[in-house]
Amino acid sequence: MKALLFERNLPRFAASRLIAAAGSGKGAGVGPLRLTDVDEPELPGPGWHRVRPLLSGICGSDLALLDGKSSRYFEPLVSFPFVPGHEIVGVVEGGPRDGERVAVEAVLHCAVRGIDPVCPSCATGRTEDCEMIAAGDLPPGLQTGYCAATGGGWSGMLVAHDRQLFGVPEGLDDDAAVMIEPTACALHAATGVIASVAAARLRDAIDDERPSVVAVVGAGTLGLCTIAALNRLRRSPGAPPLTLIVIAKHPHQERLARMLGADRVAPPSELSRAVRRATRTHQIPPAGGAVSVRGTHRLAGGADVIVDCAASPSSFTDALSAVRPRGHVVLVGMPGPARVDLAPLWHREITLSGAYAYGTERLDALFGAWHEAGHEDVQGQAGLTPQDRPRTFALAAEVVADAGLGRLVSARYAIDRFEDAVAHAGSAGRRGAVKIVFDLRRRPGARRTAATRAAAAGSQPGRAAGAPQGDTPRGQGAQL
């Protein structure tokens, strides 16, 4: 079968890094990624399925990999050669779930690796924090798309464990379904944000009427999905009041951010000013200088939480300037090596955390603090019990449907045009696009199930980002 294969090849890695300096995604043709014929991956054991990808997205972490900018931290957590692609909607081929349209939970955690008993993280449902991702029946690989044994979405076939498969709800077309994985990442981050806000409001005795200010920096795929997730969560009964600021670089991102629920959208240079306005705090004038409205300023107070979806050293530095003392900075975009002044982190007792992938969510934690403060039993209103740990994918599918996130798919490419696709993804913002995907549906001889045909009919290839999606029926899974 045809697949895009990523090999360990240092000269090509260096070449891609060099060329990527001229622009993300430009080095795909000379880097370690190549289109080749490979054997379909073998089923590693019982409980595994063959999955034929329909659409597979190009993620920011994929771009970092192809640009040669990934952190070396990940080296022991992948196995070469591997087929990238972890944002996947596909169809199960063979076995008891034959023909089922599924989105793939990419994390290769204990249960997937055949490890029993599972690690403490997996035991509590936090499979994204699995401590055994380099052990068990599989070679190292933190996710499908980084593991030599499983294959990945940028090919004609991969294998996935039953625990990884999430049945796509009826009515979600392929564009929407491929957005479930990135939305799950965003939702996982958003649940953390809401929990952090709720806890901080209790801790700091913040007045019920005063909204907490959350700023989302970056309005690419992950940023937009995070906005949608936060907007959905804040509408849940008992959720703390939020003002949602979004930092968007490009006009279409600004428009989409507003459509998805941003209260205020500002360009990157305006983060601290937008936060200052929302929080009504003071600026701190530069030493020996006058107060200025230009550029980034340090604020005396700041946002309660800053969600950094850009994850660059400059966005992180800006976040530290605009978050309040004892505030929270969440890295949602994948960061790399960075040189950053951490003095404000120390001085202002800022909490820095990451938000990686997904698994299950403890929704009671979101509103628990609120509940303890004497408010109504909001969990009960939300139809939740403290024991509920719904799959992030189930919640994400609802957000995708609710917010019409299928509209974020801007362009689809066949894998033999991978250089164009990666270049497009690398310049998506400048080119008015959001999510670029590989379209693997039109492979000659590909078997199409009834579900696939129905979904393909609902999907409209070529539709521009932001085009109306229409009402999408709610899918299966937990309700937010």
Next chain:
Amino acid sequence: MSPRPGFVLDVDRSTPPTLFWHGEGFRLEKLPEGSRVVYPPEPHTAIPDPRHAIRQALHHPLGDALPLPEQLRPGMRLTIAFDDVSLPLPPMRRPDVRQLVIEEVLEMAATAGVDDVVLVAALALHRRMTDDELRHALGERVFDAFAPHGLLLQHDAEDPTGVVHLGVTDTGEDVEINKRAAESDLVVYVNINLVAMDGGHKSVATGLASYRSIRHHHNVATMRASRSFMDQHHSELHSSNWRMGRHIAKSGVKIFQIETTLNTDTFPNQFRFLQRREWEWSLKDRASYAAVSRATAAAPERMTRSIFHSIRSPHAMSSVQAGEVEAVHAATTRNVYAQQLVEVDGQTDILTLGLPYICPYNVDSIMNPILVACLGLGYFFNMYRGKPLVREGGVLIMSHPTPWSFHPVHHPSYVDFFEEVLAETTDPVEIEARFEKSYATDPWYVHLYRTSYAYHGVHPFYMWYWCAHALEHLGSVIVVGGNRSAVRRLGFKPASTMADALEMAEDVVGPSPTLTHLHSPPLAMADVR
């Protein structure tokens, strides 16, 4: 020879191109045949001995006021309030008329043995003046005598201990003014009346008031009911100020008002062509125009701005009157009208304006897009008596570069207003309802207003409200040669050339429209019949 009155020129084939201000530059536009150009009267003759005229006014007050020397006595508290940096425009050559007046008042106070004298710059919600600006307005002698001793103050509308609430007017308007002024035995207000809107009760009721008080007349409803605010008797802005002024008087605050008018001799010799009628330009005028145009086109924006803002106007005092507020202001208004009014027969479909580099709120600063809007739709549009120069549903075409640029110190809330508020809506009513309170009470803007040189947080709102009457009246606003993004953010239409603008205007007002150009400088006000 007495100065020639204003007149309306009918443009024909032989009419030379008309000069338009274009920010820190100019445009010469060939207006269509049949257009009208409203030229202001020539500058009135200056008073030959202003100090003598001032003394005369103080000794022979209008209305029921006693001569100033008779109101001064040892042991009294005297507060001299004066108009701030927003007047005159451009700043005048030394000595500033405020200096002349205040020196005379101080001389009389000293003669009467008054020790407790404090000077207060009547900022209202404007930015504080710098020491240099205060020295320029008051003269070195006055500045050095008062400032080092803490006796030269700038009104702080946000100082809770510095303002006092005097109650409410019959219509429920809060009257809250400067405490020092309110508790003085006499307030002498020194005014410069550049346009008919200035002066009268507005001097104290606005210049020395707090936001709590000013908000009663600086709002959309008032501005829409002021037709125009250059015509006191048809201006709700003035009615409100008059109610407050009378309430202040009733509360026992004694005010001795000194109002001055300046002639419209606005620019020094090298810019003299600006106030000549184009067909009368001499060779020297043409050469000056060419030299200035080339220099401004070639120089960096910052340098051009600096050159223009260093202009000191040869304005000269054309009248001075003192005494009871209303009697004084009636005389002042007559003098302003005599200098600026031009009778115009009927309205027009299209009104064109060339907007200069300066307005009351960007002295030594940047004319940001909100100020461009205010200058065009607020000030120039309202330079009428009777009815607007442009008909309802007509088009206003303004020429200005409208840079997306803001002064970082003077206009912090303007940036947020432009980025946050105008990005959402340009409807003054919605803006007032949704955003004003938040900006007016933002602690950071309050801090900057009080301690830095920033306009109050609510000030950009007032600039927008100033446009409210025009926005309601006009069918469209077109800006020629402006930054397209900034113009669109204002809700206006950008045009590259006057020809394009006229074509766009025809889409609104129909074919073969009438066009009138209000020529400036100097200032002119249309008396539309």
